[in-house]
Amino acid sequence: MAFLNKEIRDGDNQDLTEERRTATFDTDKMAEVIYGSEKLARRRREISHAVSRIPELADSRPLPFLDRFEKVTEGTRKLSVLDRHLAELIDVNDNGEALHLYHEVMGMEGHPLALHEVMFVPALIGQASDEQYEKWLGRAKRREIIGCYAQTELGHGSNLRKLETTATYTPSTQEFILHTPTITALKWWPGALGKSSNYAVVVADLIIKDKSYGPHPFIVQLRDEKTHQPLPGITVGDIGPKMAFNGGDNGYLGFDNFRIPRENLLNRHSRVEADGTYVRPPHAKIGHSAMIRVRSHMATGQGWLLGHALTIAIRYSAVRIQGFLEDKSHEVKVLDYQTQQHRLFPAIARAYAFIFCGFETIRLYDQLILDMNSNGNTSGMADLHALTSGLKSVVTHFVGQGIEQARMACGGHGYSMASYISEIYGVAIGGCTYEGENMVMLLQLARYLVKSVELVKSGKANQLGPMVAYLAVADHKVNLATGPDSYVKMFQYISKRQSWKATEKFLKFMENGDSRDVAWNKTAVELTRASRLHTRLYIMETFIRRVESVTDIPVKSALTDLLNLHLNYELLDVASYALEDGFMSSNQMDFIKNQLYSSLEKIRPNAVSLVDSFQFSDMQLRSVLGRRDGHVYQNLFDWAKSSPLNKTDVLPSVTQYLKPMMEKAKL
Numbered sequence: 283m284a285f286l287n288k289e290i291r292d293g294d295n296q297d298l299t300e301e302r303r304t305a306t307f308d309t310d311k312m313a314e315v316i317y318g319s320e321k322l323a324r325r326r327r328e329i330s331h332a333v334s335r336i337p338e339l340a341d342s343r344p345l346p347f348l349d350r351f352e353k354v355t356e357g358t359r360k361l362s363v364l365d366r367h368l369a370e371l372i373d374v375n376d377n378g379e380a381l382h383l384y385h386e387v388m389g390m391e392g393h394p395l396a397l398h399e400v401m402f403v404p405a406l407i408g409q410a411s412d413e414q415y416e417k418w419l420g421r422a423k424r425r426e427i428i429g430c431y432a433q434t435e436l437g438h439g440s441n442l443r444k445l446e447t448t449a450t451y452t453p454s455t456q457e458f459i460l461h462t463p464t465i466t467a468l469k470w471w472p473g474a475l476g477k478s479s480n481y482a483v484v485v486a487d488l489i490i491k492d493k494s495y496g497p498h499p500f501i502v503q504l505r506d507e508k509t510h511q512p513l514p515g516i517t518v519g520d521i522g523p524k525m526a527f528n529g530g531d532n533g534y535l536g537f538d539n540f541r542i543p544r545e546n547l548l549n550r551h552s553r554v555e556a557d558g559t560y561v562r563p564p565h566a567k568i569g570h571s572a573m574i575r576v577r578s579h580m581a582t583g584q585g586w587l588l589g590h591a592l593t594i595a596i597r598y599s600a601v602r603i604q605g606f607l608e609d610k611s612h613e614v615k616v617l618d619y620q621t622q623q624h625r626l627f628p629a630i631a632r633a634y635a636f637i638f639c640g641f642e643t644i645r646l647y648d649q650l651i652l653d654m655n656s657n658g659n660t661s662g663m664a665d666l667h668a669l670t671s672g673l674k675s676v677v678t679h680f681v682g683q684g685i686e687q688a689r690m691a692c693g694g695h696g697y698s699m700a701s702y703i704s705e706i707y708g709v710a711i712g713g714c715t716y717e718g719e720n721m722v723m724l725l726q727l728a729r730y731l732v733k734s735v736e737l738v739k740s741g742k743a744n745q746l747g748p749m750v751a752y753l754a755v756a757d758h759k760v761n762l763a764t765g766p767d768s769y770v771k772m773f774q775y776i777s778k779r780q781s782w783k784a785t786e787k788f789l790k791f792m793e794n795g796d797s798r799d800v801a802w803n804k805t806a807v808e809l810t811r812a813s814r815l816h817t818r819l820y821i822m823e824t825f826i827r828r829v830e831s832v833t834d835i836p837v838k839s840a841l842t843d844l845l846n847l848h849l850n851y852e853l854l855d856v857a858s859y860a861l862e863d864g865f866m867s868s869n870q871m872d873f874i875k876n877q878l879y880s881s882l883e884k885i886r887p888n889a890v891s892l893v894d895s896f897q898f899s900d901m902q903l904r905s906v907l908g909r910r911d912g913h914v915y916q917n918l919f920d921w922a923k924s925s926p927l928n929k930t931d932v933l934p935s936v937t938q939y940l941k942p943m944m945e946k947a948k949l
C-alpha cells in the first residue's frame with residue numbers, strides 16, 4: 283500500500299510510523315505548497331539525497347561538541363568541498379536550490395559566505411551602476427572575492443543618520459578618504475567581516491566640501507587578494523563569541539584615512555562628479571535596498587526555523603510516552619495531551635502562515651527592484667518598507683516564542699544540545715535585532731499607519747493603499763460562524779480601532795503642547811500595538827489567500843484545519859481589544875475557544891505529517907531528538923557516549939583537583 287506520508291521507512295519507531303499512517307494527505311504534495319512548486323520540493327529531496335552520498339559534506343563531528351575555532355574551520359572546510367561539487371548538485375542559477383543546499387550542508391551556525399550571497403551581492407545588484415556591475419558583480423558571483431555588508435557601528439546601529447564613519451571626497455585626487463574618527467565609529471557586528479571577507483560594502487557618511495550628505499554605500503577592498511592580510515590603514519577582526527552563529531566571524535573594522543577611488547561609491551542612484559557635485563538619488567532611502575531585501579526574505583526564513591523546532595518537538599512528542607489518560611494500564615504519547623497540542627499546533631499554523639506570507643513579500647521585493655532598475659520607479663518603496671518593517675518584527679518575535687515552547691514541550695531532553703533547539707532559538711532570535719531592532723521597526727510601520735489615519739481624517743481616504751483601506755471602513759457587527767472572512771472583519775475592526783486610538787492619543791499630546799517627537803514617544807507603546815495588529819491582519823489575509831489557491835483537495839482540507847486554528851488562536855489572543863468596547867460579546871469569546879479546541883482535535887492525526895511535510899533531512903535538522911527514525915533513546919545514548927568528556931573514564935581534572943580534595947576530607 284502506498285502511504286500518504288512519504289517518511290515511512292522500515293525499522294522506524296513504531297509510534298511514529300503509526301502517526302504517519304494516519305496522514306490524510308500526501309506529504310510530497312504538501313511540500314509543493316510549502317515550497318511553492320513541485321519542482322523545488324522535488325529538487326530539495328534530490329539535493330539532500332545527493333549530498334548524503336558525499337561523505338566529505340557531512341559534519342565531521344556533531345556541531346555542539348566543537349569549540350568556536352573548530353566550528354569556523356569546519357564551516358570553511360565544508361564550504362570548500364561544496365565549491366567543488368556545486369555544479370553537479372544544483373542549478374547554480376536557481377536561488378531556491380542554492381539556499382537549500384547551503385542550509386543542508388552548512389547548517390545555521392554561520393560560515394564565510396553567509397553575508398556574501400545574502401547582502402553583499404544584493405547590495406551590488408541594487409546599488410551598483412552598469413560599469414560597476416561589469417567590474418565587481420562577475421567577480422563576486424564567481425567568488426573570486428568574498429564580501430560582507432558593513433553598516434552597524436559600535437555606537438550606532440538603529441539610527442543610521444548618526445553613523446560616524448566618514449567618506450570625505452577629495453576632488454584633487456578624485457578619491458574618498460574613509461576614516462574612523464572615534465572608537466564608537468568602528469564597524470561592529472557585520473557577519474563574515476572579521477576573518478573571511480576581503481571586500482565589503484561599507485556604509486559611511488558622505489562628506490563633500492565639509493557638508494554631510496548622510497549614509498552612502500561604498501565598495502571597499504579590505505585585504506590583499508593574495509596574502510589575505512589587511513591592507514595598510516585597515517584594522518579588522520572578530521568580535522568574539524555570540525549567543526549563536528558561532529561558526530560565523532562577525533567582525534569589527536576601522537579605517538585610518540584609507541583612500542578609495544571615486545568610482546567606488548555605489549552609484550546607480552546617486553553620484554559624486556569629479557568636481558564634487560553631488561547628484562541626488564530618486565528616493566532618499568534608496569540606499570537601504572539591501573536591508574529591505576533581507577527583511578523581505580525573513581518571514582520565510584524564520585518560518586522555516588520555527589518549522590525545524592516543531593519537527594523536532596512534534597516527532598518527539600509522538601514517541602515520548604508518559605502518564606495516563608483513561609486507560610491506567612497504558613501510558614500515552616505526550617502528543618495526546620490537550621496542553622501539548624495547544625503549545626505546539628498553533629505554532630505549526632504560524633510556521634505555515636509565515637512561510638506563505640514571506641513568499642508574497644519576496645515577490646513584492648523582486649517587483650520593486652525590477653521597477654527601480656528598469657525605469658527608476660521607486661513608488662513601491664514606502665509601502666514595502668512599512669510592510670517588511672512590521673513583518674520582520676512580528677514574525678521574529680513569534681518565532682522566538684514558538685521555538686522556546688517547542689523546547690519546553692520536549693521536557694528535559696529539550697534542554698540538551700542533542701535536541702539542537704537552543705541553537706535554532708539563538709539563530710532565530712538574532713532576527714529580533716538584526717535588520718532593525720524590532721521596536722524601532724514597529725515604530726517605522728506606525729509612522730505609515732498614523733499617516734494613513736490622518737489621510738482618512740482629512741477626507742482623503744481614496745488615497746489609501748489597499749493594505750490600509752480597512753482603516754476607513756465602517757464597523758459592522760460580525761457573525762464569526764460565517765467563515766474566514768468574518769474573522770478578517772473582526773481583526774480589521776480591532777486593528778483599525780487601535781490605529782485610530784493611538785493616532786488620536788498622539789495628536790492630543792501635540793494639541794496639548796508637546797512637540798511631535800515627545801508626543802510620539804508618549805504614545806510609542808500604543809503605536810507598536812497598532813503595528814503588531816496590522817501585521818497580524820496581513821499575515822492572516824495572506825494565509826487565507828494561499829489556502830484558497832490550493833487545488834489538491836486533501837492538502838487543502840488539512841491546511842483549512844490549520845487555518846481555522848490560526849484564525850481562532852489569533853483572535854482569542856487579541857480579543858481584549860474588542861471586548862474593551864463591547865464590540866465582541868462573551869458568547870463570541872466562548873465560540874472562538876470551542877472552535878480552537880475542536881481544531882486541535884482535528885489536527886492531531888495529521889500533526890506528524892504536517893511537520894514531516896517540511897521535509898527537513900536529518901542532516902539539516904542536526905537534532906538527535908528529532909530524527910526521522912524516532913529512535914530517540916538509543917540515539918541519545920549514542921550521542922552522549924560520543925561526548926569528548928567520555929573519552930576517558932577518569933578526567934585529569936578529577937585526578938588533579940577533585941581527588942585530592944576528597945582525600946583531604948578523609949583525613
Ligand SMILES: CCCCCCCCCCCCCC(=O)SCCNC(=O)CCNC(=O)[C@H](O)C(C)(C)COP(=O)(O)OP(=O)(O)OC[C@H]1O[C@@H](n2cnc3c(N)ncnc32)[C@H](O)[C@@H]1OP(=O)(O)O
Pocket residue numbers: 400401431433434439440441442443473567570571573574576579580583663664667715716717718719722726729730
Ligand atoms: C536570503 C535571505 C535570507 C534571510 C536572512 C538570514 C540571514 C541574515 C544574516 C544577518 C544579516 C543582518 C544584516 C544587518 O543587520 S545589516 C544592518 C541592518 N541595520 C538596520 O536595519 C538599521 C535599522 N535602521 C534603519 O533601517 C533606519 O535608520 C530607520 C528605518 C529606522 C530610519 O531610517 P532613517 O533614519 O534613514 O530615516 P529617517 O528617520 O531620516 O526618515 C524616516 C523616513 O524614511 C522612510 N524610510 C526609512 N527607511 C526606508 C526604506 N528602506 N524605504 C523607504 N522608506 C524608508 C520612513 O518611512 C520615513 O518616512 P516618512 O514617515 O517620513 O514618510
Ligand SMILES: Cc1cc2nc3c(=O)[nH]c(=O)nc-3n(C[C@H](O)[C@H](O)[C@H](O)COP(=O)(O)OP(=O)(O)OC[C@H]3O[C@@H](n4cnc5c(N)ncnc54)[C@H](O)[C@@H]3O)c2cc1C
Pocket residue numbers: 397431432433434437438439440441470471472473527532712715716717718719720721722725
Ligand atoms: C546576529 C547579528 C548579525 C548582524 N549582522 C550585521 C551585518 O551583517 N551588518 C551590519 O551592518 N550589522 C549587523 N548586525 C547589527 C544589527 O543590524 C544591529 O545590531 C541592529 O540594527 C540593532 O541596532 P543596535 O545594536 O544599535 O540596537 P540599539 O538601537 O542600540 O537598541 C537598544 C535598545 O534601544 C531601543 N531603541 C533604539 N532606538 C530607538 C528608537 N528610536 N525608539 C525606540 N527605541 C529605540 C531598541 O528598541 C532596543 O530596545 C547584526 C546583529 C546581529 C545580532
